[in-house]
Amino acid sequence: MPYAHITGWGMYVPEPVLTNDDIARLVDTSDEWIRNRTGIRERHIARENEFPSTLAVEASLKALEVANLAPTDLDLIICATSSPEYIFPATACIIQDQIGATKAGAFDLSAACSGFIYATNMAAQSIRSGSIKNALVIGSETLSRFVNWKDRNTCILFGDGAGAFVLQASDSPGGVLSAVMHSDGSGADLLTLAGGGSRHPATESTVREGKHYMYMDGKEVFRFATRVMGRATLESLDLAGLTTDDIQWIVPHQANYRIIETAAKYLKMPMDKFIVNVDRYGNTSTASIPIAAVEAVEKGMLKSGDKAVFVGFGAGLTWGAMTVEWTGAIPAKKHVHPKRYRFFARLRSFLLRVVRLLEGFLSRKEL
Ligand code: COA
Secondary structure (H helix, E strand, O other): OOEEEEEEEEEEOOOOEEEHHHHHOOOOOOHHHHHHHHOOOEEEOOOOOOOHHHHHHHHHHHHHHHHOOOHHHOOEEEEEOOOOOOOOOOHHHHHHHHHOOOOOEEEEEOOHHHHHHHHHHHHHHHHHOOOOOEEEEEEEEOHHHHOOOOOOOOOOOEOOEEEEEEEEEEOOOOEEEEEEEEEOHHHHHHEEOOOOOOOOOOOHHHHHOOOOOOEEOHHHHHHHHHHHHHHHHHHHHHHOOOOHHHOOEEEEOOOOHHHHHHHHHHHOOOHHHEOOOHHHHOEOHHHHHHHHHHHHHHOOOOOOOOEEEEEEEEOOOEEEEEEEEOOOOOOOOOOOOHHHHHHHHHHHHHHHHHHHHHHHHHHHHHO
């Protein structure tokens, strides 16, 4: 049975930064309050012309570059996102077109902030089953579009960004060692974006009632998160036949510093084993775990051969954890340049549209 190795990684955040002081000019809050209660100092916010696919394409091309894999060799693209570009088509299909992944199946996965763990597990299982060889998993968000900038309970927390992993099949042991996924829909109302779906399609009244903004019961979500983070970590480790002594790093979902601290206490692990960057990005939902992992690799913390647990939680309610042996980049004989595919992808996309137009015109003439 092949193993599923993480061989590429990339992240991208939009340039504009929104500090706590900036937010204090919008709502009744302060830098001190936000830092003390969440650990967040600033977050990045997408420009008007940036969307989840825009951020995802940048992160994905970096991940493919590290893996030295051409987009045309991808079999599968999964985009985990809580802020998809449309209800349909899937954001993953837009990414597929823009990077020129001509052979890949593509779909979005909705499991809120646990989405990246769910998606990586789905890709890893497809590789383990032998049905595919190369997968791209992305977490990408522009959640700032669904934030009510007058609601101090939520607007302090979220940021935009994207992270991506390339997973590849190999006969050498390692890569994704185990994963657990959980859900509890009885808590569905604790963190929701109610408007725009089929229960509350967008109308004047849904807009008036602010249903197009996210709603969160912060206290309940906090209690839930502190309960499940440690437990899911131990479950995943147990499944991999490991204990907390065997791992070098925990890469947790970056929602609130205090939630991570509580998990560390539960697991009796020091905070310096936890990768934390919530101070600079806020909660980027599905993107938070890959962004934290990429930074850890770039800082020389997460290294080839290290064992780590990724653990997350989110709306749904959902939660999950994954134990991995970090593979690192595989030495390449010849270099492919994934970014060069971008131009050809655009050209191909344009030509496909022209051909579709001509075919449509000719078939109408034949009728
Ligand atoms: N600035 C200043 N005061 C604020 C505030 C803000 N941004 N937000 C809330 N407050 C006030 C409240 O009104 C309340 O005042 P009161 O005591 O006079 O009623 C007080 O601060 C305490 O509010 P509380 O909600 O108990 O704060 P908290 O310590 O629970 O922190 C969160 C609030 C949202 C930071 C925290 O609950 C949290 O992080 N929850 C989890 C959220 C999360 O992770 N969501 C994403 C899941 S993927």
